[in-house]
Amino acid sequence: xxxxxxxxxxxxxxxxxxxxxxxxxxxxxxxxxxxxxxxxxxxxxxxxxxxxxxxxxxxxxxxxxxxxxxxxxxxxxxxxxxxxxxxxxxxxxxxxxxxxxxxxxxxxxxxxxxxxxxxxxxxxxxxxxxxxxxxxxxxxxxxxxxxxxxxxxxxxxxxxxxxxxxxxxxxxxxxxxxxxxxxxxxxxxxxxxxxxxxxxxxxxxxxxxxxxxxxxxxxxxxxxxxxxxxxxxxxxxxxxxxxxxxxxxxxxxxxxxxxxxxxxxxxxxxxxxxxxxxxxxxxxxxxxxxxxxxxxxxxxxxxxxxxxxxxxxxxxxxxxxxxxxxxxxxxxxxxxxxxxxxxxx
Numbered sequence: 001x002x003x004x005x006x007x008x009x010x011x012x013x014x015x016x017x018x019x020x021x022x023x024x025x026x027x028x029x030x031x032x033x034x035x036x037x038x039x040x041x042x043x044x045x046x047x048x049x050x051x052x053x054x055x056x057x058x059x060x061x062x063x064x065x066x067x068x069x070x071x072x073x074x075x076x077x078x079x080x081x082x083x084x085x086x087x088x089x090x091x092x093x094x095x096x097x098x099x100x101x102x103x104x105x106x107x108x109x110x111x112x113x114x115x116x117x118x119x120x121x122x123x124x125x126x127x128x129x130x131x132x133x134x135x136x137x138x139x140x141x142x143x144x145x146x147x148x149x150x151x152x153x154x155x156x157x158x159x160x161x162x163x164x165x166x167x168x169x170x171x172x173x174x175x176x177x178x179x180x181x182x183x184x185x186x187x188x189x190x191x192x193x194x195x196x197x198x199x200x201x202x203x204x205x206x207x208x209x210x211x212x213x214x215x216x217x218x219x220x221x222x223x224x225x226x227x228x229x230x231x232x233x234x235x236x237x238x239x240x241x242x243x244x245x246x247x248x249x250x251x252x253x254x255x256x257x258x259x260x261x262x263x264x265x266x267x268x269x270x271x272x273x274x275x276x277x278x279x280x281x282x283x284x285x286x287x288x289x290x291x292x293x294x295x296x297x298x299x300x301x302x303x304x305x306x307x308x309x310x311x312x313x314x315x316x317x318x319x320x321x322x323x324x325x326x327x328x329x330x331x332x333x334x335x336x337x338x339x340x341x342x343x344x345x
Contacts, residue, residue: 028293028294029269029281029293029294029296031279031294031296031314031343031344031345032343032344032345033298033341033342033343034313034342034344035077035342036339036340036341036342037072037077037079037339037340037342038338038339039063039065039070039079039317039338039339039340040336040338041335041336041338042065042066042067042068042335042338043066043067043068043084044066044067045335045336046066046333046335047065047066047319047334047337048064048065048066048088048333049063049064049065049301049303049304049317049318049319049338050064050089050090050091050132050304051064051090051091051092051133051260051304051306052064052260052304052305052306052315052316052317053091053092053093053094053306054074054306054307054308054309054315055074055094055096056074056308056309056310057096058096058116059073059074059075060072060073060074061073061074061077061306061308061315061340062092062094062101063315063317063340064089064090064091064092064304064317065089065317065338066089066338067084067085067086067087067088067089068083068084068085068089069082069083069086069089069092069103070082070340071083071119072340074308074310074313075311077340077342080119081119082119083101083103083114083121085121086103086105086108086112087105087106087107087108088105088106088107088108089103089104089105089106090103090104090105090106090131090132090133090134091103091104091132091134091135092104092134093134093135093136093143094116094136095136095143095158096116098158098159099115099116099117100113100114100115100116100122101113101114101115101116102114102125102134102136102156102158103134104127104131104132104133104134104145105131106129106130106131106132106148109126109127109128109129109130109131110124110125110126110127110131111124111125111127111131111134111143111145111156112124125154125156125162125163126163127147127154127163128145128147128150128152128154128166129147129149129150130147130148130149130150131145131146131147131150131154132145132146132147132148132173132174133145133146133173133174133175133176134146135176135177135178135184136158136178137178137182137184137199138178138180139178139180139181139182139199139200140182140199140200141158141159142155142156142157142158142199143155143156143157143158144156144167144176144178144184144197144199146169146173146174146175146176146186148172148173149172151168151170151171151172151190152166152167152168152169152173153166153167153169153173153197154166154167155167155202164202165202167197167202167204169186169188169195169204170188170191170195170204170207171188171189171190171191171193171195172188172189172190173186173187173188173195174186174187174188174189174216174217174218174219175187175217175218175219175261176197176219177219177220177221177228178199179221179223179243180223182198182199182200183196183197183198183199183243184196185197185219185221185230185243186219187210187216187217187218187219187230187232188207188216189215189216189217189232189233191207192209192210192211192213192214192215192216192232193207193208193209193210193216194207194208194210194216194219194228194230194241194246195207196208196246206246208241208246209248210230210232210239210248211248212235212237212239212248212251213230213231213232213236213237213238213239213251214232214233214234214235214237215232215233215234216230216231216232216239217231217232217233217258217259218230218231218232218258218259218260218261218272218273219231219261220261220262220263220270221243221263222263222265222270222284222287223265225284225287226242226243226244226287227241227242227243227249227284227287228240228241228242228243229241229261229263229270230261231254231261231272232258233256233257233258236253236254236255236256236257236258236274237251237252237253237254238251238252238253238254238258238261238270238272238280238282238290239251239252240288240290249288250288250289250290252280252282252290252292254272254274254280255274255276255278255280255295256274256275256276257274257276257303258273258274258275258303259273259274259275259305260272260273260303260304260305260306262305262306262307262314264307264309264312265309266309267312268283268284269281269282269283269284269293270282270283270284270290271307271314273298273302273304273316274303275300275301275302275303276300277297277298277299277300277301277318278295278296278297278298279295279296279298279302279305279314279316279343280295280296281293281294296343298316298318298341298343299316299318299341300318300321300331301318301319301321301331302316302318303316303318304316304317311344312344312345313342313343313344314342314343314344315340315341315342315343316340317338317339317341318338318339318341319333319334319337319338319339320333320334320337321333321334
């Protein structure tokens with residue numbers, strides 16, 4: 001009887017401990033790899049990946065790949081077409097009402113205009129060296145490029161395909177986000193700041209330091225609650241910023257080589273992808289608190305990411321890599337091994 005009683009007590013105690021642990025520990029995100037899609041060999045052989053853009057309405061995924069863009073179906077993941085003839089592709093801004101896409105070609109210092117039905121080039125706009133990230137601002141109905149080495153932004157009127165202004169940013173820009181109400185928040189990696197752009201006056205409205213993070217490159221926004229998420233590489237941290245005051249509300253450690261932030265308004269999850277092959281998943285518990293939910297292990301080099309807000313699928317591009325080499329110890333991408341990783345629930 002005594003042994004039985006002790007056993008019962010032990011079992012009960014273990015049950016209580018497990019129940020408490022289950023309540024205390026946040027649930028896993030449920031994300032897992034559902035498909036890997038080969039992208040083929042990059043023209044010229046140099047594998048390179050940059051921004052991924054998802055058109056949720058048209059059900060398309062635009063994937064930067066060396067000197068081309070691959071377009072995939074967002075539902076069955078088949079390759080629909082290729083936009084080629086670029087020197088070094090970076091990002092694409094979509095203007096559906098004009099049936100136009102605008103691709104930044106960094107080495108050509110230009111923006112290539114394409115037809116979104118045929119994927120054919122219809123024009124080219126002179127920009128600046130290292131034209132990199134690009135977005136369409138629905139409030140001003142203007143295109144903004146972010147030119148790294150040139151430290152400025154090329155502002156384009158898509159109705160005329162002409163440059164409205166070259167806006168000095170005071171440092172090398174990275175990923176940016178538009179709030180839809182006339183403001184753009186842009187990471188200035190060189191000065192450890194977020195620059196706030198007024199898209200109507202085309203001026204810099206404010207500059208906010210991102211400390212304790214540094215070298216900010218990844219950007220996303222919770223538009224409903226007015227929160228900007230900026231992730232940096234040195235120190236490697238994710239910070240949450242009040243979009244009105246610029247105050248850093250919270251900072252969280254992340255892994256090395258961050259490149260992209262994506263916020264899913266439907267789930268309240270923030271996804272942060274890094275070169276080390278990890279996606280940090282946070283949950284917005286409130287307007288002032290992020291909680292680490294899970295660190296998803298992907299593949300080395302999978303630092304660029306996009307998300308489909310309808311299915312909540314994540315898309316990351318990478319390739320196979322050789323051993324570390326050279327003075328910086330970088331692992332070279334193996335030609336012809338590029339692929340798109342698709343994660344879902």
